[in-house]
Amino acid sequence: MLFFAVRKKSIMDSFDKYISRNLPLVSLISAVFIIYPNIACTPWELNSLEPSEYLGFFSYFIYRFLFFWGMIGFLINYNLRQIPTALFRKRLTHNFLFALTGYLFFASVSYTISSHGFHTDFLGSTLISQFFTLCFLCTLVGYISMLYTRQREKEQEIERLRFENLQSRCNALANQVNPHFFFNSLNGISSLIRKKNDENTLTYVNQLSDIFRYILQSDRKGVVTLREELEFIQSFRYVMEVRFANKLSFTIDVDEAQKDVLTLPVLSLLPLVDNVTVHNRIDSEHKMDISIRLNEQYELVVSNPIYPKLSPPDTNGTGLSNRYAIEAFKVNSIDYLLKPVKVEDVEHALEKYSKLTRQDLLQYLSQLTLLKPAPRYKDKLLIAHKDKLLPVNIKNISYFYATGKNTYVCLKDGNRYPYSKTLEQIVSSLNPEDFIRANKQFIVARNSVTDITIWFDNRLLITLDTEVPERIYVSKNKASEFKTWLVNDK
Secondary structure: OEEEEOEOOOOOOOHHHHHHHOHHHHHHHHHHHHOHHHHHOHHHHHHOOOHHHHHHHHHHHHHHHHHHHHHHHHHHHHHHHHOOOOOHHHHHHHHHHHHHHHHHHHHHHHHHHHOOOOOOOOOOHHHHHHHHHHHHHHHHHHHHHHHHHHHHHHHHHHHHHHHHHHHHHHHHHHHHHHHHHHHHHHHHHHHHHHHOOHHHHHHHHHHHHHHHHHHHOHHHHOEEEHHHHHHHHHHHHHHHHHHOHHHEEEEEEOOHHHHOOOEEEOOOOHHHHHHHHHHEOOOOOOOEEEEEEEOOOOEEEEEOOOOEOOOOOOOOOOOOOOHHHHHHHHHOOOOOOOOOOOHHHHHHHHHHHHOOOHHHHHHHHHHHHHHOOOOOOOOEEEEEEOOEEEEEEHHHEEEEEEEOOEEEEEEOOOOEEEEOOOHHHHHHOOOOOOEEEOOOOEEEEHHHEEEEEEOHHHOEEEEEOOOOOOOEEEOHHHHHHHHHHHHOOO
8 A cells, every 4th residue: 555645735924924914903912011000000190190180191191102002013113124134132232222212202202291290200110111121022023023934934945845856756757657658558559459449549549648748748747736637547547447458447536625625746646556557467367456545634545456476577677778779879979888888889989989070070069959959938928817818928027926826927017917827837938047936936037136135144135126925035045046147148
């Protein structure tokens, strides 16, 4: 039994964003907390005052409350926006200076009020302690925000590296599987042609076409929904059931509601089900049933009975040992040597090289450069908007943005449209001279970058010519690549 974990995407909101969105409420609650001693002492204060002094008392109380409310809002915003990466000591120093300035201003106003006969406590210990509390409170909020942001960025970087590693492994595995599956499929077509069953042959070819179309497009898809992968397996299922008649069957038990929610790397299931046929006996005495189902932990379980072959399965290896492939390669090369290398083969290769003139070498090298196909990149996108398809010129795009399961195309004029493709799919279709993957959430256009700020830990903060939903950071590891990309001439 084999288990393949399928993970649901989750979004964890940023601490600083939460505080920023609710800054008035946070400041209000903090102000009430700081002046609570004054609130608690209000009944005793009123008992010691004359009724004619009540208006002055409450006016001063409201002034104190509004002052602390505004001061707290200013300092929290300052900590989150102006010094988001400052260490605790530097942050405390800044907040202390602002708090001291605020106290001096408050005390001077209170002194002026007291000179007109109103009771104030501009030199009271309570007021001084309140300003100290304000200083430490704002420092703590800013420092916690910084720690949270760092931790979140580390988790995102770990997730990105994990995904890239998984993608590389899947690509390598797919490259090994494709040739093997190709030859088996051709054998199936040959069998149907010999039986002269035109209808089954046509259906087989159509299903096989869907399979190879999916495989050829796999390098651009990255992560797909479970529904896409199972639709591919359904085509594979038909091909295998035709090949093995009634000796091979599939049982797929997956809830329809989960097919569009769960995601997994493209071609994850192919090596599992294909290797069942490679490494097991499948005949009338050993009928094979491949089961695909979801367990309670939302893990995709692929299981099958085991009927090991009596002899090791035949494989085509890398395909380079094929005699005809090697001979074809030799036509456009000096030679091709296989291990173990024979002395006579080396001598033959050196003899061929010695006979080449300088003109031959130059011509050969020029032909090699022509073998590489010229890359083709999109110059326009078709964006579905309401009941229309909007043609958008690539030059008018400022950035692509991904959040959760949603991807957006953001134009220089400020308009933003949902887009059906992932950033992995998008970046492969764009000219790398004009666009770069800045981080997990952003692809930015070269001509939209207006400013670069060197940030904490040698990261880069990118400013674009249009408004962005959140700050664009380039990690320390990609900073050098980004700077080189930005200044290189096309």
